[in-house]
Amino acid sequence: MSGTRIVLKRFENTYVPKSYTYEFLIRTATTMDRWKDYELEMNHHFKQLFILYQNCLKKKSSSGLSSLDLIKVEENKKEIVECSLRLFYWIANFAPLSRGSAATAYVTLHASLLLFHLKIKSNSIPSKFQLDFIALFSSKSNEFIDKVKQKWFHMNKNLEYISNNKNANELLLLPLVQNTFTTYYEMYQAINDIDRSCVG
16 A cells, blocks of 8 residues: 655756755555545555454343453454554554654544543653654554564553543543534634633
8 A cells, every 4th residue: 555755856056056955745546446445545554443342241131231351452452452463553644744644543542541531651651752753654554563672662551441440430431522512613712722711
């Protein structure tokens, strides 16, 4: 699948005869075929994550509600982390340096793990460590996962269950987004950090 190309172009210097300047570019193919390929790839990994989630559910209680079986989550932790990192890889590579794909990839990684009540410890991320650039310079998702595991992500050191966290109850009791931001305008305000007191 076509990805990001790093290009070094040589140009003749118009100001100094017989000399050249160089331009460093990062280019991403934006063809419809590439978009379809990425859509298929990301759909596949979202489905894999959903199957993992289904496998980690307890049987429905008398109330008809299902809850996570943390023992099953622990048994499937390696697959959960790898599937979440694969989603990160594909989203980060979809349109790198577009002012949003890396942020979307990070949100997806955290949301995928939170789905299983897993949280990355904030103090575990090394200084000057950018996951999106590791994804960008990896030719395959397995290569990316291997690099991340070598340099940073040790599941037993870097992950914790939110149910063991002192702020877990606050996190689990947060209202649903759809109930908090009921209109597109409120969503726009939230995304753009507009002070509500300043809006008429």
